[in-house]
Amino acid sequence: MSVSQLAREVQESPTLKMNEAARLLREKGEPVIHLGAGEPKSKVPIDAILSCAAKLKTADIRYTPTEGIPTLTKAIIRYTEESYNKIIGHENVIVHAGAKQAFYNLMMTIINPQDEVIIPAPYWVSYPEIVKMVYGVPVLVHPEDGRFYPTMSDITQNVGSYTKAVVINSPNNPSGAVYPEEFIGELVEYCEKKSIYLVMDDIYQKLVFNGKTAPPCFNYSKDDTDSSRLVVINGVSKMYAMTGFRIGWTITNRKIREAMLNVAAQNTSCPSVLLQTAAAGALNGVQTSVESLRVFLENNRNVMVNELRAFNGIKIIPPDGTFYCLPDFRAYSKDSVELAQFLLDKALVVTVPGKEFGMEGHLRLSYCGTVKDITEGIARIKWALDPDSPNEIYIGDRKLRRDWK
Numbered sequence: 001m002s003v004s005q006l007a008r009e010v011q012e013s014p015t016l017k018m019n020e021a022a023r024l025l026r027e028k029g030e031p032v033i034h035l036g037a038g039e040p041k042s043k044v045p046i047d048a049i050l051s052c053a054a055k056l057k058t059a060d061i062r063y064t065p066t067e068g069i070p071t072l073t074k075a076i077i078r079y080t081e082e083s084y085n086k087i088i089g090h091e092n093v094i095v096h097a098g099a100k101q102a103f104y105n106l107m108m109t110i111i112n113p114q115d116e117v118i119i120p121a122p123y124w125v126s127y128p129e130i131v132k133m134v135y136g137v138p139v140l141v142h143p144e145d146g147r148f149y150p151t152m153s154d155i156t157q158n159v160g161s162y163t164k165a166v167v168i169n170s171p172n173n174p175s176g177a178v179y180p181e182e183f184i185g186e187l188v189e190y191c192e193k194k195s196i197y198l199v200m201d202d203i204y205q206k207l208v209f210n211g212k213t214a215p216p217c218f219n220y221s222k223d224d225t226d227s228s229r230l231v232v233i234n235g236v237s238k239m240y241a242m243t244g245f246r247i248g249w250t251i252t253n254r255k256i257r258e259a260m261l262n263v264a265a266q267n268t269s270c271p272s273v274l275l276q277t278a279a280a281g282a283l284n285g286v287q288t289s290v291e292s293l294r295v296f297l298e299n300n301r302n303v304m305v306n307e308l309r310a311f312n313g314i315k316i317i318p319p320d321g322t323f324y325c326l327p328d329f330r331a332y333s334k335d336s337v338e339l340a341q342f343l344l345d346k347a348l349v350v351t352v353p354g355k356e357f358g359m360e361g362h363l364r365l366s367y368c369g370t371v372k373d374i375t376e377g378i379a380r381i382k383w384a385l386d387p388d389s390p391n392e393i394y395i396g397d398r399k400l401r402r403d404w405k
């Protein structure tokens with residue numbers, strides 16, 4: 001059976017692949033530690049659950065307007081004002097089935113075949129694949145070794161006549177880096193001058209540590225017209241631990257939104273009304289769960305960084321946000337895919353190879369699980385990699401052998 005050339009070229013999601021590998025091992029009763037997860041495990045806010053349950057009880061579950069239900073779009077408008085001090089209207093908002101779909105629909109809307117999208121490394125694995133899925137060309141920009149964000153000259157050197165957009169994700173998956181204010185300011189100004197779309201994926205915007213905030217692009221935008229090419233993507237997945245609800249949104253100008261509405265109307269029609277109602281419940285409800293999650297993650301970040309700092313040969317830049325870090329394991333292996341597989345096979349620890357994020361030699365480690373998972377996971381990684389470790393250890397009555405070359 002033949003599949004399209006495009007489908008053949010789209011890569012499997014490495015994070016979902018690792019999740020599946022961990023699930024299968026757990027099903028077999030293996031004591032797997034998951035440091036590859038991309039979702040917090042905290043409970044969904046009660047306001048989301050109650051709103052969703054009340055809607056379900058009406059037994060009146062229908063299509064909604066493609067742009068989203070008014071209670072949700074109103075909540076997003078308020079969120080945007082409170083979080084960015086930016087006043088927007090309904091004509092600027094469109095709701096999607098997750099931030100991932102928001103990015104896909106946006107690319108569908110703005111990219112012509114061969115248009116280039118600049119994506120600084122390390123980047124979220126889906127950006128290049130989605131750009132390819134709309135026949136665009138991802139231009140991957142690798143900052144100088146040892147840095148997790150580009151300079152302006154890294155960006156400008158890659159801008160050419162086909163450049164249509166730059167995509168920035170800060171706080172960043174997979175590094176946890178928060179991009180400096182000066183860089184964001186210069187980038188907004190540059191993109192506006194050059195009429196290039198600047199897409200800010202703010203999905204981790206609320207999960208920042210040490211009393212910092214992620215500098216928002218709106219602070220620097222001078223172009224408030226319908227030709228403004230600044231687009232902000234966000235959603236409920238990370239800040240409310242609502243990954244399974246699949247609700248995200250785009251803030252953009254009226255013209256792009258209208259075109260995006262046609263794209264969305266012809267693929268999903270609208271996200272489920274139940275899930276939109278839940279997202280509205282979360283945004284309109286008590287916000288304490290967001291701060292509790294942030295504090296929990298900051299504490300876990302500290303544990304993870306301390307464990308890694310005590311790990312000979314590993315280089316770690318402490319993350320300022322998200323629930324990921326991206327330590328440099330090149331002292332042990334330059335091949336992160338092989339290394340991640342080795343750690344899964346021998347130590348039963350799930351990590352995600354940095355190669356998938358454009359950072360070979362690194363591993364993405366998540367700290368959204370328990371402190372016990374973090375400490376035990378790192379201890380097992382150390383055991384597996386340290387040439388002086390015993391060749392065998394027991395986890396309960398399960399024997400692990402590392403056979404390190």
Ligand SMILES: Cc1ncc(COP(=O)(O)O)c(C=O)c1O
Nearest residue numbers: 098099100124173203235237248
């Ligand atoms: C940077 C980034 N953007 C978007 C998403 C997807 O979010 P959603 O669950 O809303 O589709 C993720 C999920 O891992 C992400 O890391």
